[in-house]
Amino acid sequence: MKKWKELVPGAVVLEAGSSEKFKTGSWRSFRPRWIEENCIQCLFCWLYCPDMAVKVVEGKMTGFDYDFCKGCGVCARECPGKKGQKAIVMEPEGK
Amino acid sequence: MGKIAAVTGNEAVANALRQANPDVCSLYPITPQTDIVQRFASYVSNGQVDTELINAESEHSSMSAAIGASAAGGRVVTATSSQGLALMWEMLHIASATNLPIIMPLVNRALSAPLNIHGDHSDGMGARDTGWIQLWSENAQEAYDNTVQAFRIGEHKDLRLPVMVCMDGFIISHSIERIEYLEDKQVKDFIGEFVNVNPLLDLEHPKSYGPLILTDLYMEFKRLQHEIMGRVKKVVLDVAEDFYKLSGRRYGLFESYRLEDAEIGMVVMNSAAGTSKDVVDAFRDKGIKAGLLKPRLFRPFPYTEIADALKHLKAVCVMDRADSYGGYGPMFMEISSALYQVTGNGSGVAKPKLINKIYGLGGRDYMPEQAEQVFTELDAIAKGAPVKLVKDYIGVRE
Amino acid sequence: MATELKLKELSKKPDIFCHGHRMCSGCGAPTVVKMVLLATEYPVVISNATGCLEVSSCIQDLTAWKTPWIHSAFENAAATIAGVETMYKSLLKRGKMPENVKFIAFGGDGGTYDIGFQSLSGAMERWHDMLYICYDNGAYMNTGIQRSSATPLGADTTTSPAGSAIPGKLQPRKDLTKIMAAHGIPYAAQASPSHWMDLMKKVRKAHEIKGPKFMNIIAPCNRGWRSQTDDSILLSRLAVETCYWPLYEVEDGKLKITSKPKEKKPVAEFMKPQGRFKHLFAPGNEALLERVQQEIDKNWERLLKEDAAE
Numbered sequence: 001m002k003k004w005k006e007l008v009p010g011a012v013v014l015e016a017g018s019s020e021k022f023k024t025g026s027w028r029s030f031r032p033r034w035i036e037e038n039c040i041q042c043l044f045c046w047l048y049c050p051d052m053a054v055k056v057v058e059g060k061m062t063g064f065d066y067d068f069c070k071g072c073g074v075c076a077r078e079c080p081g082k083k084g085q086k087a088i089v090m091e092p093e094g095k
Numbered sequence: 096m097g098k099i100a101a102v103t104g105n106e107a108v109a110n111a112l113r114q115a116n117p118d119v120c121s122l123y124p125i126t127p128q129t130d131i132v133q134r135f136a137s138y139v140s141n142g143q144v145d146t147e148l149i150n151a152e153s154e155h156s157s158m159s160a161a162i163g164a165s166a167a168g169g170r171v172v173t174a175t176s177s178q179g180l181a182l183m184w185e186m187l188h189i190a191s192a193t194n195l196p197i198i199m200p201l202v203n204r205a206l207s208a209p210l211n212i213h214g215d216h217s218d219g220m221g222a223r224d225t226g227w228i229q230l231w232s233e234n235a236q237e238a239y240d241n242t243v244q245a246f247r248i249g250e251h252k253d254l255r256l257p258v259m260v261c262m263d264g265f266i267i268s269h270s271i272e273r274i275e276y277l278e279d280k281q282v283k284d285f286i287g288e289f290v291n292v293n294p295l296l297d298l299e300h301p302k303s304y305g306p307l308i309l310t311d312l313y314m315e316f317k318r319l320q321h322e323i324m325g326r327v328k329k330v331v332l333d334v335a336e337d338f339y340k341l342s343g344r345r346y347g348l349f350e351s352y353r354l355e356d357a358e359i360g361m362v363v364m365n366s367a368a369g370t371s372k373d374v375v376d377a378f379r380d381k382g383i384k385a386g387l388l389k390p391r392l393f394r395p396f397p398y399t400e401i402a403d404a405l406k407h408l409k410a411v412c413v414m415d416r417a418d419s420y421g422g423y424g425p426m427f428m429e430i431s432s433a434l435y436q437v438t439g440n441g442s443g444v445a446k447p448k449l450i451n452k453i454y455g456l457g458g459r460d461y462m463p464e465q466a467e468q469v470f471t472e473l474d475a476i477a478k479g480a481p482v483k484l485v486k487d488y489i490g491v492r493e
Numbered sequence: 494m495a496t497e498l499k500l501k502e503l504s505k506k507p508d509i510f511c512h513g514h515r516m517c518s519g520c521g522a523p524t525v526v527k528m529v530l531l532a533t534e535y536p537v538v539i540s541n542a543t544g545c546l547e548v549s550s551c552i553q554d555l556t557a558w559k560t561p562w563i564h565s566a567f568e569n570a571a572a573t574i575a576g577v578e579t580m581y582k583s584l585l586k587r588g589k590m591p592e593n594v595k596f597i598a599f600g601g602d603g604g605t606y607d608i609g610f611q612s613l614s615g616a617m618e619r620w621h622d623m624l625y626i627c628y629d630n631g632a633y634m635n636t637g638i639q640r641s642s643a644t645p646l647g648a649d650t651t652t653s654p655a656g657s658a659i660p661g662k663l664q665p666r667k668d669l670t671k672i673m674a675a676h677g678i679p680y681a682a683q684a685s686p687s688h689w690m691d692l693m694k695k696v697r698k699a700h701e702i703k704g705p706k707f708m709n710i711i712a713p714c715n716r717g718w719r720s721q722t723d724d725s726i727l728l729s730r731l732a733v734e735t736c737y738w739p740l741y742e743v744e745d746g747k748l749k750i751t752s753k754p755k756e757k758k759p760v761a762e763f764m765k766p767q768g769r770f771k772h773l774f775a776p777g778n779e780a781l782l783e784r785v786q787q788e789i790d791k792n793w794e795r796l797l798k799e800d801a802a803e
Contacts (some may be wrong), residue, residue, distance in 0.1 A: 004315035008554075009255065009323060010194035012293045013303035019550070019557040027518060040746030043500035047689060048726050050523040052512040060500035068512035072473055072519030073723030090723075119581040121576065147583040149575060152615030160610065163540065163576025166563055169583060171576075190563050240600075295561045296581060296590060298536045303556035305564030307548045433545035 016048035024051065027072030030090040032064055045075035045088055097276040097342075100140055104267035107274050108174075108200045108260070109134035111242035114282035115198070118169030118289070119418040120476045121149040121160040128176040128202040136171075154179035158197075165195035166304050168294025170246070173197065176264060177204035180218045184225070188439055190224040190257045191226030192320055193304060194292070196249035197257040199227075203365070203416075204264040213458020214264035216365070219393075220417040226320055228258040228327055229394040233350075233368050238262040240344055241391075243277065246286040247334045253326045255292055258466035261393075263416075265365040265458060270407040277342060305328075324395045329394055349395040350389040351404055353379060357386025359473035360405060360447075362430055363414040364390050367454065367461045371414075374466035387472050390426070392491060397411040402433040408447040409477035412469045416455045423486050427451035439448040448476050451486040465489045494771040495534045498693055503531050507559070514557035515549040521712035521729060522546050522628045524598065524686045529626060529710075532693035533700060535595045536560070538577055542570035542604030545635040545714075546628065568608040569740030571616035571625055578621045594699055596623040602643035603633040606669050617676045617705040624699045624706040627669065630714035633801075638717040642667040645737070646785050647778075648769045650717070655772040658780055665788050673707040674743035680706040682742035682751075687730035691740055691751050698744075711738045718766020731763040736793040741800070748799045760789045 008014060041061055046054040053069035055062045076088040102110070109131045112120070120139070122132035149164070151157035157173050163172040175183060180201060190197050205211040217288045219229060230245060232238035238260060245258040262268060264482040269440050277285070293302055308316060328348060352372050354360055363371050378385035386455040388404055390396075405411055410433075415424025423431070427449070434446050452469055455461040468489060476482060496502050509530040516523045522545060530537070538561040541547040547564045549559040565573045574596050578640075586589045602610050605627040613625055639654040646665045649655035652799040653662040674681040679702045684692040692710065699706040708720050713725040713730050720728060732738035733752065737760055740752040761782070764770035773782045 001311055002315065004318040004322070007312075007315055007319050008293075009319060010192070010293070010304075011195075011306055011308060013306055013551060013556045014293065014300070014556050015554065016301040016303070017508075017511045017513075017559040019555045020511060022513040022515070022552075022555050024515065026511060030587050041501075043504055046504055047500055048524055048529075048686070049708075049726070050516060050518075050520050050527075051514070051522075052510075052527065053510050056504040059504055065512065070518035071722075072725075073532065073721075074519055074726055075526075077723040119576065121579075142777035145583065145587065147579045149579050150619060152611060152618070156569060156572035156575075156615055159565060159572035160579065162565050163563060163573035163578075164580040165576070167538075167577040167580035169580045171580075186569070195563070245654060293562055295538065295577060296584065297593075298538075298561065298591075298594065301559055301561045303551045303558050303562045305547075306556065308553055308554055312553055338792050362614040386516065473604050 016082045019064050023067045025067045026069050028069060029093050030071040030073060031093050032069065032071070032073070032075055032088050033091055034063055035087050035089065038085045039083055040080065042080060044078045044080065048078050050074065096276050097281065099273060101271050101381050102235065102274055103130070103269050104238045104262050105130035105202065105218065105269065105272055106134060107235040107239035108242050108262070110276060111239050112172050113138045114145050114243070114279050115170065115172070115246050115286055116283070117146050117172045117198040119149065119164040119171045120146050121151050121164065121173045121348060123151045123154045123157040123158040123175070123179060125169040125176045127204060128174050128179070128200070131174045131200055131202070146231045155186060158190065161197045162186060162190050162193065162195055166193065166295045167196050168296050169293040170289040172199065173199045174200040176202045177206055177218045180222055182207060187222055187225035187227060192316070194255040195257060196255050198242070198249055199235050199257065199259050201259045201261045201426045202264045202268045203261050204299060211457040214266050215456045215458065216417040217327065219259065223394060223425060225301065226324070227394060228256050229392070230260050231364050231391055231393055232259065232260065232262040232267070233365055234268055235260070235388060236274050238267060239274060239276070240338065240342065240346065243282055243285065244334050244338050246344070248330055251330045252290065254323060254330055256323065256327070257368040259323045261365065264368045277492060280407070284289065285337070286342070289322065324361045327395050328392065328397055346391065348400050349404070350391060352387040352389065354386035354388055354404060358384040358409045359470060359477050360386040360388060360411045361406045361414060361466070361469060362388045362411060362426060363388065364426065365387065367414060370461055370463055372468045374463050374470060378470050383470070383474055396429050398433040400437065402437050403429070405434060405447060406437045410448040410473040412450045412452055412473055415451060415453050417454050418456065424453055448482055449485070450476070450482055453488045454490055459490050461490065498690055506531060509560050509750060511557050511559060515552065516545060517716055519715050519725055519777040520723040521630065521686060523710045524725065525710045528686055528689055528692050529597070529696050532696035533595060535593050535700060537595045537597055540564065540570045540574035540577065540598045541645065542600035542609055543567035544601040544604050546599055546601065548635060551693045567604050569612045570600045570604060570609060570654045571613040574623050575616040575619065578623050597775055598623060598625045600627055601634070602627060602629040602631060603641045605644045606667050614676065615679050617673065617707065620704050622703055624708065627709045628712035629709055630690065632717050634714045634717045646788055647773050647781050649772060650769070660772055660778050669743065670709045676709060678705045680742065680744055682708050683738065683740055684710045685729045685733050685738055685740060686710065686712070686753055687726050688733060695742060711779055717769065719764050724766060727774045728763065728766065731758070734758045735760045735763040736789055737763050739793060739796055741796060750796060750800045757793070760786050
């Protein structure tokens with residue numbers, strides 16, 4: 001921890017987006033699993049994820065960022081899947 | 096030499112704000128300060144300043160907007176009195192702890208209840224622990240000079256602190272006095288361009304203002320705040336020296352009046368100091384060695400310097416135009432603390448005897464007879480009479 | 494050229510509000526913030542009222558914001574951003590800032606409907622060029638689910654607990670969106686993250702209008718609503734479909750319902766999954782449940798009339 005002489009006066013945070021150093025993935029008790037063959041690339045999982053933990057590259061869902069995913073399950077709940085088959089399912093951590 | 100004018104304290108201070116040409120002024124009217132912001136609004140309406148005005152819907156929002164504007168990056172002023180300052184109280188702490196050099200004339204007025212619009216120091220004293228620099232002014236000239244200096248002090252790179260410039264409501268704010276103005280250019284050059292530190296509006300380098308900080312780091316930030324306040328005295332004296340060169344008017348951390356060889360002394364702040372100085376002269380004429388100390392910088396409080404200036408006295412009365420019900424007056428507490436650290440004064444008396452008088456609350460007139468009464472009592476104490484009552488009230492019907 | 498409102502295109506935009514924030518798992522508020530910022534195509538400066546979003550997004554030297562952000566206190570997000578915006582205006586007129594910087598204030602319902610109401614009203618009346626966004630989760634959630642004036646009728650909160658004598662909150666919500674529209678501001682709207690396109694269009698529209706704008710966006714809170722972590726979007730959708738949370742906008746005084754449910758569902762469908770309304774489904778509370786439905790119906794009918802009148 002910093003000593004008082006090392007602090008920025010006014011407690012101004014100078015590094016934008018520094019929260020990326022704080023991994024919230026350890027909060028998770030359920031883990032989303034992506035089933036690619038059922039994915040229609042609607043990107044609702046990306047849109048509705050409160051933790052910016054769905055990885056999208058060039059407009060395509062590629063998986064989850066487990067460093068930050070808190071395991072809420074919104075992605076799985078909102079996933080329309082393909083022909084009634086979800087592309088995201090939630091599984092207990094440590095299974 | 097600048098222009099000589101006959102103006103009220105409010106007009107003098109408003110003129111200093113005009114000369115500083117702030118980027119933003121947030122305001123909310125309150126007696127007896129209103130006159131300052133309405134004058135300033137007319138400067139804006141008439142294009143005499145570049146300032147953008149924020150007519151806030153309360154003092155709380157006025158200070159909040161000042162904080163937003165100051166963090167954004169630029170010179171910011173506002174002004175208030177009494178209840179307005181009380182309503183701002185929450186935000187005062189945030190302004191100082193965020194190191195935002197907001198300049199705010201405070202036209203001192205009593206606090207409710209009972210509702211009262213007249214001058215006393217309850218408002219400013221209540222803001223003692225908010226982390227603001229406080230400069231107090233005896234008259235319109237000092238209020239003007241302090242306002243001009245406040246920009247240099249608060250905006251100093253080592254400080255970046257908000258400054259409250261205090262003057263007595265009505266007694267000074269509404270009385271017309273002779274005053275010597277600096278030229279606009281002199282003030283502009285003296286204050287200089289506003290220099291930003293971590294401006295929020297630096298879009299290329301986004302910053303976050305106002306984090307949550309809990310048990311593990313909060314205390315370190317408070318320690319840092321104290322450290323920064325510790326640098327204020329030097330800056331105040333340096334700025335005063337430059338101001339002397341510019342104006343010929345000398346300022347220090349406090350004013351000593353006939354104190355050097357005095358045996359009894361009064362500590363009194365703001366307008367009552369003027370009245371008291373006349374009485375000091377009258378007692379000197381009678382052969383009684385009276386003197387006076389008028390604090391100017393109340394926060395941070397110059398404990399050692401004031402103790403040095405008072406320690407040779409036999410008896411001192413600390414005058415408080417504010418009360419702490421069930422406690423001593425706020426100024427008395429500071430002077431007692433300062434003198435307690437004195438280990439000896441060379442004249443055989445360990446420390447001056449101290450008494451505390453509460454006076455002038457709610458604008459109650461402070462008359463020369465009251466000062467005479469105080470000096471007479473001090474004279475007796477100095478000659479061996481016991482202190483009957485440490486804290487007492489003067490000018491009140493018993 | 495503005496980014497097309499297509500998820501594929503939007504997903505290419507960098508996060509302005511990024512991960513590592515510490516909002517609860519499944520919270521609706523970060524999604525609201527994310528959508529608002531995805532729709533924003535300009536440099537943006539944000540102020541934040543004290544509350545869940547604020548305490549969870551900037552802790553010590555870790556900030557989730559990649560754009561200038563300021564928090565000063567609870568009741569003054571509007572006044573604070575008003576100060577920032579005024580400084581911007583002052584610097585802009587002297588050529589020290591670029592054109593078209595946008596100013597957004599985020600506040601929860603406590604910081605907006607209640608303690609921050611005066612500050613918000615003042616800022617709107619002064620016509621600051623800003624967008625105030627209330628993320629409405631219907632109670633003081635940051636302090637642990639206390640009743641606010643946005644808490645719905647009948648809800649169980651820790652300060653309006655459903656007990657044997659009093660069945661939860663006895664008063665309907667304050668209709669803040671209408672109150673803000675009544676300020677005569679150029680734009681006021683209600684939105685829901687479930688209807689993301691509608692939400693983003695409203696944000697875009699708001700940014701193109703000079704002056705004060707207000708948006709009220711429902712943000713489910715699974716802790717306070719006593720619901721599941723995965724149903725924030727589902728519940729916000731049900732809120733719209735039951736007309737508990739109608740989607741509309743008031744532009745220059747003209748009210749328009751922007752999304753009418755195909756079939757208005759009973760409000761019970763929105764309430765049933767939420768533990769805060771559990772007691773209303775117990776025997777003895779039928780009248781209160783009925784009153785909740787009547788309030789919803791009354792407001793919806795009024796809204797339809799206002800919509801048709803335009």
